[in-house]
């Protein structure tokens with residue numbers, strides 16, 4: 791898929807105020823600093839459509855972007871920035887969980903995880919939560935430029951092993967780097983395919 795236009799639509803912290811249009815929507819979620827906003831910029835060929843920062847906690851609101859005038863990309867704040875105390879559950883801010891449970895337009899979530907790290911409980915917990923709530927998701931491994939191919943393979947395998955303890959299948963996944971433009975076409979083609987399937991089923 792070619793991205794012809796990418797426009798910022800609105801930011802807010804209330805799912806009820808998100809765009810009313812029924813355009814298909816794709817949301818990017820993951821821990822703070824994992825590279826959600828950078829990935830959106832890579833996918834849309836824009837350096838600063840979504841605001842990025844080296845400091846965690848840059849994105850604080852639900853941000854809608856209109857792509858090719860016919861679907862929405864959503865940049866979300868990271869979870870897990872607040873220091874994790876007794877329960878990690880409470881760091882999934884309420885408006886994030888509300889967004890996922892109420893937003894009918896959402897086709898699929900992309901859960902971003904930094905390819906360099908061991909599987910983190912908070913990410914696994916969030917995927918579990920999505921599963922329990924019937925929300926489809928794919929995994930996007932980020933920052934692949936930071937590891938050698940062999941290490942990438944090993945880290946994916948470690949993830950696979952942990953996920954297969956609770957999931958029947960490994961969720962769909964993508965390996966990406968926003969700084970080296972890796973994985974861009976894979977993610978865009980996947981979105982394109984889902985958009986087309988939805989058109990077929992609504993015709």
Ligand SMILES: Nc1nc2c(ncn2[C@@H]2O[C@H](COP(=O)(O)OP(=O)(O)OP(=O)(O)O)[C@@H](O)[C@H]2O)c(=O)[nH]1
Nearest residue numbers: 822823824825826827828842843847848849868968
């Ligand atoms: N090397 C490398 N650095 C990256 C990549 N993607 C993002 N970064 C860096 O990681 C930092 C965080 O990127 P953001 O895109 O702001 O992360 P975010 O997930 O949107 O963060 P919050 O909005 O704070 O939750 C920035 O310093 C980016 O330059 C990547 O693919 N490779």
Ligand SMILES: [Mg+2]
Nearest residue numbers: 826827848849
């Ligand atoms: Mg961000």
